[in-house]
Amino acid sequence: METLSNLESFVRSAESASFSAAARRLALTPAAVSRNVAQLERNLGVRLFQRSTRGLKLTEEGERFLLAVGGGLDSIQGAIAEATANKGEPAGVLTLSMPPRFGRLHILPLLRHYAQRFPAVTLDCSFDNRAVDLIAERVDAAIGGGFELTPGVVARELARAHIVAVAAPAYVARACATAPRTPADLAGLDGIVMRSPQTRRLRVANLRDRKGVEMEAALRPALLVNDPDAICAAALMGMGVALLALADVVEHIERGDLVRLLPDWYLDAGPVSLYFASQKLLPAKTRTFVDFLTAAFRDQRLAQRFSAA
Template sequence: METLANLECFVRSAETGSFSAAARRLALTPAAVSRNVAMLEGNLGQRLFHRSTRKLTLTEAGERFLVALRSPLDGVQSAIAGVASEQGEPAGVLKLSVALSFGVEHILPLLPAFLARYPAVQPDWQFDNRQVDLVAEGFDVAIGGGIELAPGVVSRALAPAHIIAVASPAFMAGRARVADPAALAGLDGIVMRSPRTGRVRQWMMRNAAGIEMPAVLDEKIVVSDPAAMCRAAQLGLGVALVAVPDALALLESGALVRLAPKWYADAGSISLYYASRSLVPGKTRAFIDFVIDAFRRERLAQRFAGLIG
């Protein structure tokens, strides 16, 4: 009879296309995963993967075996998780990916209360402005926007990702009031270059009536992080188009003011991403529920909205 370890190593390797990626998810070494899969193939008398130096691909037998195995395996893991959850608190390493400025400003402050409630959970958090492969890189949870939904991943929207125009009071002193995006033309712009595409993002802004208008700035300063954009704007270096969460504290303190206040660009949603298996580890479920409750309690969806009036 096959061991659960052999079967899970096969399924995770098939999902990620890599023994190394499966090993990260299972907290094993790549050699151990490869050995378990080879043992499974030997016991079955069938080759389940085509192996190359770059990627694993399923054989025809492997595809059939994956389809037949996935639901029963998830059922077994769910039963194990149900018993385990009755015996103790959520525990283990919680691997999270979140953008630097958003994570430091809005997610990291949740950590003291979360750890007070779940002291056996160990955070392993990566603050990075890149899009991660949740499954292949072994993350339990990711928070951000625009992450491609790979097979086996679901998203829960937390708040809107609205882009607004901001500047310092000193920069705007003596300048005409900016009522709409057209009035941004000619102003010094602080823009961000995408680390993924290398391009500067252009924004189309809208108002409550649904009228759209491009926001065009003179590109005077180019940076790679929204926190740097806000800091440069605070220093009076120009106008920045940033997501509301990145500028919220500075707007509330008066260090920045909003321009064209009835206009915003819609960049989608800030979402929480996790693997959609029937087995969601207790540590992951606890964190998901904690974050959703915090966003609801602090009314962050409403505070992050760019629409006024």
């Protein structure tokens, strides 16, 4: 019978293609991880890794063995965590990742209620505009879009990210003799335009109406910005028209600080999802958070509130 430490050393080394990276996750030394894997190979009588100066690569036998034991190991670890943490009650540190603006506006108010319900859970939140690697970075759950669904990770859609054209009422009164009817009508207006931080290229948006007609939003670049918060701030100051996620500006629209131009047109930028590990027995802290957040979005009809359709 193989020990759990040997199996865990093998699975984590396979996931990261490195004994050193696996050792950091397991709080062991690289030598200890290497010894555990070597002992597993001796016991099985097969070579699981090809070792080189470039790192580790699974052999065919290793790939088959990983498929056989990977999910089972997660289930075993989940069962142990469930049984030992406050008799199955949610406890420990819950590590979360979320986009800064969406997280501050919509997730933090919900987290207050989760923390009140489960006081033994400590919330560790990171606000990042990037797709984190849940497995490698040991993140319990992440909220956002565009994540690659790597083995061991699943996604549950919360809402759609709909991009809409907005401007301050004072700017609309000053710059628009008549209300724009199509994205082409934005060509003569000042645009607060997103610039890619990596390529410095301007981001172009093709909006679509309810009939499926697609048209480029031809804004005239008057202000180039690489931060969505700055774009929103500039729009509120009346500096021009901005293309922003409806979820990020819905409160400003409801208060009348911004108006939505082209109410029949928007860009569907994909889902905003909740990402978490796919193991059958999630730790209680993660399981309760997944259930809590999806229920909150459903009960408060947030997906409908963030929809431009």
